[in-house]
Amino acid sequence: MGFVEVTLSLLNGLEQTFLIFALTLVLALPLGLVISFGSMSGFKPLAYITKIFVWIIRGVPLMLQVIIVFYVPGFLLGTPLFTRFGSVVAAFVINYACYFSEIYRGGIESIAKGQYEAGQVLGMTKSQIFFKVVLMQVVKRILAPMSNEVITLVKDTALARVIMIVEIIQAAQNYAAYGLMWPLFYTAVFYLVFVGLLSLLFGFFEKKLDYYKV
Amino acid sequence: MVLLEVKDIKKNFGKTEVLKGVSFSLDKGEVLAIIGSSGSGKTTLLRCLNFLEHADSGSFSVDGETVFDAAVEYSDHEIREKRLKFGLVFQSFNLFPQYSVMENLTLAPKLALKKKKLSAAEKKAAIAEIEQKAAELLARVGLAEKRDAYPCQLSGGQQQRVAIARALALKPEILCFDEPTSALDPELTGEVLRVIKGLKGEDRTMVVVTHEMEFAKNVADKVIFMADGVIEEIGTPEEIFEHPQSEKTKAFLNSSLEKMY
Numbered sequence: 457m458g459f460v461e462v463t464l465s466l467l468n469g470l471e472q473t474f475l476i477f478a479l480t481l482v483l484a485l486p487l488g489l490v491i492s493f494g495s496m497s498g499f500k501p502l503a504y505i506t507k508i509f510v511w512i513i514r515g516v517p518l519m520l521q522v523i524i525v526f527y528v529p530g531f532l533l534g535t536p537l538f539t540r541f542g543s544v545v546a547a548f549v550i551n552y553a554c555y556f557s558e559i560y561r562g563g564i565e566s567i568a569k570g571q572y573e574a575g576q577v578l579g580m581t582k583s584q585i586f587f588k589v590v591l592m593q594v595v596k597r598i599l600a601p602m603s604n605e606v607i608t609l610v611k612d613t614a615l616a617r618v619i620m621i622v623e624i625i626q627a628a629q630n631y632a633a634y635g636l637m638w639p640l641f642y643t644a645v646f647y648l649v650f651v652g653l654l655s656l657l658f659g660f661f662e663k664k665l666d667y668y669k670v
Numbered sequence: 671m672v673l674l675e676v677k678d679i680k681k682n683f684g685k686t687e688v689l690k691g692v693s694f695s696l697d698k699g700e701v702l703a704i705i706g707s708s709g710s711g712k713t714t715l716l717r718c719l720n721f722l723e724h725a726d727s728g729s730f731s732v733d734g735e736t737v738f739d740a741a742v743e744y745s746d747h748e749i750r751e752k753r754l755k756f757g758l759v760f761q762s763f764n765l766f767p768q769y770s771v772m773e774n775l776t777l778a779p780k781l782a783l784k785k786k787k788l789s790a791a792e793k794k795a796a797i798a799e800i801e802q803k804a805a806e807l808l809a810r811v812g813l814a815e816k817r818d819a820y821p822c823q824l825s826g827g828q829q830q831r832v833a834i835a836r837a838l839a840l841k842p843e844i845l846c847f848d849e850p851t852s853a854l855d856p857e858l859t860g861e862v863l864r865v866i867k868g869l870k871g872e873d874r875t876m877v878v879v880t881h882e883m884e885f886a887k888n889v890a891d892k893v894i895f896m897a898d899g900v901i902e903e904i905g906t907p908e909e910i911f912e913h914p915q916s917e918k919t920k921a922f923l924n925s926s927l928e929k930m931y
Binding site: 577 | 720721722750751753754758762765766777782820822836837
């Protein structure tokens with residue numbers, strides 16, 4: 457079991473890790489915005505339902521949600537609804553969208569009323585005010601909490617192994633089963649590089665938005 | 671010639687009667703100063719004119735055309751059209767921080783353009799016109815060299831002058847100011863007041879809610895003193911400041927004078 461072989465096999469696992477990460481991010485970012493609109497809706501029943509939904513999703517361990525999405529449709533329908541990978545992505549997207557929605561809500565509600573009113577007296581429509589005036593200010597406000605969540609997501613992907621997805625930790629554990637422990641510790645290097653690159657990216661965004669204050 | 675005619679505007683917030691029936695008229699080219707202590711309803715009156723609050727009863731018209739009638743339900747679209755007869759400059763400027771000075775001025779006019787069906791050439795000409803007009807307005811408020819600056823790089827007085835230019839870019843018939851200098855350091859109020867005073871020379875109709883008594887006295891053609899949601903006294907600056915009739919007006923003017931010393 458040489459270093460090169462272990463590295464290659466961990467990289468294989470990392471590919472799964474990365475796919476779960478990327479798909480979750482791409483799908484949960486917009487879904488979170490939809491959920492945040494729901495929880496801020498003036499139509500009270502919708503706001504309450506959304507808030508209860510967010511409470512449940514944030515209140516139940518993500519690992520359990522992955523198991524539920526994979527196994528429960530099978531029990532109820534006799535056939536699974538998603539593949540293993542599909543179940544992981546579905547559970548992650550819903551879970552992260554709920555967390556994102558709360559970050560969005562905080563950001564949107566922190567924008568001064570005067571910004572909306574300035575848009576209104578200039579004859580702008582509600583959607584113009586949101587997309588042209590408010591959104592970029594929200595983006596700047598939420599960048600730091602979002603980078604936190606995104607970094608957490610990188611490491612949460614390890615939960616996928618609960619339904620036998622061979623992501624990087626599982627790939628290393630397969631060696632541990634043969635008594636080879638060091639690959640497990642070695643995975644930390646991959647995570648650190650991954651998270652390091654993300655931190656650089658977020659730092660770049662922060663710099664990009666440095667030209668204005670909100 | 672009467673440009674603005676306000677009839678019996680009433681507004682409640684919950685059980686609090688903020689406006690208890692306010693009526694006045696304003697001629698084209700006149701400057702109206704509204705003074706009064708906090709809570710007298712003067713800002714609410716301005717917000718009703720700009721459709722930021724919906725008056726519970728009453729109406730107002732611009733140039734003979736009824737713009738608002740509390741008895742009528744207006745669609746969002748109608749309100750957007752009607753409110754453009756008025757411009758509003760806020761106490762706290764409310765510039766859009768992520769846009770440059772120039773973009774702050776051109777954003778709304780350009781967005782309004784999108785709704786019109788124009789050919790590519792017409793659109794280009796219209797955009798050029800918007801930008802030229804914006805550049806002129808910036809020069810008008812003395813900030814031509816700041817066109818590419820961002821609001822956070824400007825002083826409060828400069829920001830407020832940009833906000834005035836931004837409001838003018840939409841060519842309102844009546845420009846309203848909601849305590850335009852209250853958020854400014856004393857040494858910056860002068861530059862903003864000078865700009866407003868200069869606009870008067872251009873025959874603009876303006877409504878200015880202000881705590882600057884000197885300004886009201888020297889610039890306004892008409893002064894309204896509001897107290898407890900009603901117009902306590904209305905008249906020329908001389909009538910209000912030199913010969914106030916109402917006891918409330920006298921008391922208010924005395925306490926404002928005391929603050930100055």
